[in-house]
Amino acid sequence: MNAFTYHTPTRYVFGPGAECRAGEELAALGLNKVLVVSGHSSARRSGVLGRVTDALTASSIEWTELCGIDPNPTDIKVRQGIEICRSRSIDGILAVGGGSVIDTAKAIAAGVPYDGDFWDFWAGKAVVKEALPVAVVLTIPAAGSEGSGNSVITLSESKRKISLRTDVALRPKVAMLNPELTFTLPPEQTAAGIADMMAHIMERYFSPTPDVAVTDRVSEGVLQAIVEEAPKVMADPTDYQARANIMWCGTLAHNGVCGTGCAEDWSSHAIEHEISALYGVAHGAGLAVVFPAYLTYVSRTKPAKVAQLGRRVFGVGESDDRVAADMAVTQLREFFGSLGLPLTMRELGIANPDITYMVERLHQNKGKVIGSYLPLDAEATAEIYRIAK
Amino acid sequence: MNAFTYHTPTRYVFGPGAECRAGEELAALGLNKVLVVSGHSSARRSGVLGRVTDALTASSIEWTELCGIDPNPTDIKVRQGIEICRSRSIDGILAVGGGSVIDTAKAIAAGVPYDGDFWDFWAGKAVVKEALPVAVVLTIPAAGSEGSGNSVITLSESKRKISLRTDVALRPKVAMLNPELTFTLPPEQTAAGIADMMAHIMERYFSPTPDVAVTDRVSEGVLQAIVEEAPKVMADPTDYQARANIMWCGTLAHNGVCGTGCAEDWSSHAIEHEISALYGVAHGAGLAVVFPAYLTYVSRTKPAKVAQLGRRVFGVGESDDRVAADMAVTQLREFFGSLGLPLTMRELGIANPDITYMVERLHQNKGKVIGSYLPLDAEATAEIYRIAK
Numbered sequence: 001m002n003a004f005t006y007h008t009p010t011r012y013v014f015g016p017g018a019e020c021r022a023g024e025e026l027a028a029l030g031l032n033k034v035l036v037v038s039g040h041s042s043a044r045r046s047g048v049l050g051r052v053t054d055a056l057t058a059s060s061i062e063w064t065e066l067c068g069i070d071p072n073p074t075d076i077k078v079r080q081g082i083e084i085c086r087s088r089s090i091d092g093i094l095a096v097g098g099g100s101v102i103d104t105a106k107a108i109a110a111g112v113p114y115d116g117d118f119w120d121f122w123a124g125k126a127v128v129k130e131a132l133p134v135a136v137v138l139t140i141p142a143a144g145s146e147g148s149g150n151s152v153i154t155l156s157e158s159k160r161k162i163s164l165r166t167d168v169a170l171r172p173k174v175a176m177l178n179p180e181l182t183f184t185l186p187p188e189q190t191a192a193g194i195a196d197m198m199a200h201i202m203e204r205y206f207s208p209t210p211d212v213a214v215t216d217r218v219s220e221g222v223l224q225a226i227v228e229e230a231p232k233v234m235a236d237p238t239d240y241q242a243r244a245n246i247m248w249c250g251t252l253a254h255n256g257v258c259g260t261g262c263a264e265d266w267s268s269h270a271i272e273h274e275i276s277a278l279y280g281v282a283h284g285a286g287l288a289v290v291f292p293a294y295l296t297y298v299s300r301t302k303p304a305k306v307a308q309l310g311r312r313v314f315g316v317g318e319s320d321d322r323v324a325a326d327m328a329v330t331q332l333r334e335f336f337g338s339l340g341l342p343l344t345m346r347e348l349g350i351a352n353p354d355i356t357y358m359v360e361r362l363h364q365n366k367g368k369v370i371g372s373y374l375p376l377d378a379e380a381t382a383e384i385y386r387i388a389k
Numbered sequence: 390m391n392a393f394t395y396h397t398p399t400r401y402v403f404g405p406g407a408e409c410r411a412g413e414e415l416a417a418l419g420l421n422k423v424l425v426v427s428g429h430s431s432a433r434r435s436g437v438l439g440r441v442t443d444a445l446t447a448s449s450i451e452w453t454e455l456c457g458i459d460p461n462p463t464d465i466k467v468r469q470g471i472e473i474c475r476s477r478s479i480d481g482i483l484a485v486g487g488g489s490v491i492d493t494a495k496a497i498a499a500g501v502p503y504d505g506d507f508w509d510f511w512a513g514k515a516v517v518k519e520a521l522p523v524a525v526v527l528t529i530p531a532a533g534s535e536g537s538g539n540s541v542i543t544l545s546e547s548k549r550k551i552s553l554r555t556d557v558a559l560r561p562k563v564a565m566l567n568p569e570l571t572f573t574l575p576p577e578q579t580a581a582g583i584a585d586m587m588a589h590i591m592e593r594y595f596s597p598t599p600d601v602a603v604t605d606r607v608s609e610g611v612l613q614a615i616v617e618e619a620p621k622v623m624a625d626p627t628d629y630q631a632r633a634n635i636m637w638c639g640t641l642a643h644n645g646v647c648g649t650g651c652a653e654d655w656s657s658h659a660i661e662h663e664i665s666a667l668y669g670v671a672h673g674a675g676l677a678v679v680f681p682a683y684l685t686y687v688s689r690t691k692p693a694k695v696a697q698l699g700r701r702v703f704g705v706g707e708s709d710d711r712v713a714a715d716m717a718v719t720q721l722r723e724f725f726g727s728l729g730l731p732l733t734m735r736e737l738g739i740a741n742p743d744i745t746y747m748v749e750r751l752h753q754n755k756g757k758v759i760g761s762y763l764p765l766d767a768e769a770t771a772e773i774y775r776i777a778k
Contacts, residue, residue, distance in 0.1 A: 003407075006401040007400040011396040214614035214618075218610045220606075220610060221606030221607045248604075252603065
């Protein structure tokens with residue numbers, strides 16, 4: 001187990017009607033004038049946006065809207081948001097949505113008090129020292145951004161998709177989670193969210209750090225809960241209890257508790273980011289394709305932890321690591337398939353993936369060698385893209 | 390899964406030398422003049438107290454000491470601490486020790502800015518609204534007080550032992566955890582700590598709330614890690630990795646993540662508190678006696694979750710709940726026994742426990758019926774004391 005610091009000061013308010021507490025929660029943070037960031041029409045149509053803004057008004061908090069955040073959000077809306085905040089002396093951001101909306105809110109929050117261009121933080125030229133407080137009403141359990149200090153933004157011009165990781169600077173102050181808000185998610189979005197949260201755990205789990213019994217066991221526990229609850233939400237999208245379990249799994253998957261003391265990996269995310277940046281696919285669906293391909297590749301030379309995943313999460317009984325690892329990958333693939341997720345790039349709608357280009361971009365963005373469980377060079381990542389074809 | 394709020398803003402600094410960061414960590418909290426609270430001579434003898442105060446001095450933080458905190462700490466030292474803090478305008482408390490020291494530090498922190506008597510909070514006559522910031526250098530992984538908002542204090546005169554639970558008011562701002570500091574713990578203290586942390590998880594796990602798959606799985610994961618790592622620390626007290634895993638388990642056991650969405654139980658703690666208040670035994674050793682007795686009792690009418698514990702944590706293969714529950718209790722008892730823990734009140738050194746008196750006090754302190762997994766009246770708690778004899 002490595003030395004670590006772990007600091008997750010986000011306050012989680014979980015349960016039916018959580019979004020209606022936006023007023024009191026933001027007032028408790030001392031906010032007076034907030035930017036409400038949201039996606040396209042669904043939050044408005046479902047009434048959640050109205051309930052949230054009513055709650056703000058009832059608590060005498062002024063608000064301005066920035067809507068229309070796209071999946072794989074870009075710098076364009078971030079710049080718009082920063083301008084609005086500066087011109088109206090806004091003192092906090094409330095994201096109402098999923099990962100794209102929250103990540104945009106965080107980028108705006110970082111950009112407002114910063115003299116230079118906000119992209120400096122994503123480009124590694126500056127470190128976020130201060131930011132407007134960010135609050136969240138979560139509507140899509142997937143990205144885990146409601147409990148993380150991270151934000152993934154794509155530069156619209158170059159399509160560079162970069163994940164910024166901060167310790168606490170960009171962690172939401174409060175996250176309101178109402179599982180009922182997820183009842184109306186289309187099945188493909190529910191499924192992609194499940195793949196995303198599983199990937200967040202596995203990116204930490206596939207670590208070269210030995211002797212992390214407690215972190216492994218916690219991670220395996222959350223994965224087991226997802227595997228148990230996912231079929232229930234797919235069968236009945238209005239099953240409150242299953243939705244609640246999945247929603248909380250998504251937060252725990254990414255707030256850091258599944259990675260304490262571990263060198264993390266994150267190569268599957270990096271590999272997937274090139275796919276979604278280039279072909280605009282849903283990140284979670286992309287991960288359902290990439291992660292099994294990644295595990296197939298690493299099992300060839302380092303099957304031990306893949307086998308452990310199989311035994312502890314999927315009930316694989318096989319004692320030989322190599323065989324157990326193969327069985328684990330098969331089970332994971334079958335599980336993703338049972339949720340209706342794509343299993344190949346072809347099924348993602350990419351008939352002729354430009355692997356050479358993606359590999360080139362990947363290593364330009366992330367360095368010659370990526371990952372830590374098994375360090376991957378361009379030859380390795382090209383092979384993973386080929387396995388994923 | 391019940392609605393819940395979960396807010397654990399404690400910053401954990403974990404690894405070798407963590408205590409040497411006391412200066413910078415407390416300076417980052419803006420503290421200038423702190424009260425360093427510790428137990429008897431061990432922290433001084435081992436050198437940890439010296440390293441901590443050197444670090445404070447190096448960061449230009451003034452400090453005053455309050456030492457000699459006993460196990461099962463009382464109001465006497467709390468009152469002394471409050472006086473010192475007020476007379477010297479102290480702005481923060483640093484606990485260097487285990488649960489008793491941390492709980493005393495929290496009680497002092499709550500008492501200093503309060504006009505009335507600090508015991509009002511424990512007596513339920515007032516609610517903690519403000520407190521001095523508390524920081525911790527942990528030396529005994531057991532009580533989990535480094536990550537909780539709770540504090541257990543005994544009133545010296547009446548021997549009333551009361552646990553105060555706060556949401557965030559008394560949560561430490563920062564907890565420094567160096568597993569090396571636990572190398573020198575005597576085996577009986579290591580073992581009692583392990584029983585204590587397991588009990589903290591099980592008090593949450595034995596909940597009447599259904600559909601808490603993720604919380605159950607996380608709890609079972611931490612319990613499994615404890616069961617795996619405990620024999621290693623008992624066999625080699627200087628096994629850093631095993632000590633690190635056990636230390637982090639102790640924090641996760643009690644910082645709330647094992648209880649999200651559950652009505653918690655806490656009857657075993659209440660039953661044990663009467664034993665340790667009256668006979669002065671170590672709390673963890675008392676729990677090793679009480680918890681299996683509690684589980685024996687509840688298994689008679691509500692074996693399902695005891696059976697689940699057996700199957701998922703102790704590998705019990707039995708399908709009948711009643712039988713599996715009995716096997717779970719036997720395994721738990723054998724596990725405690727393997728750590729050298731007492732299994733009966735007699736082995737605790739209490740030849741003739743005054744059950745009538747303890748039952749009377751228990752229900753005076755906690756109400757006619759205690760617990761939530763299976764509500765227990767005086768007849769039930771008397772039977773549990775008898776099973777524990």
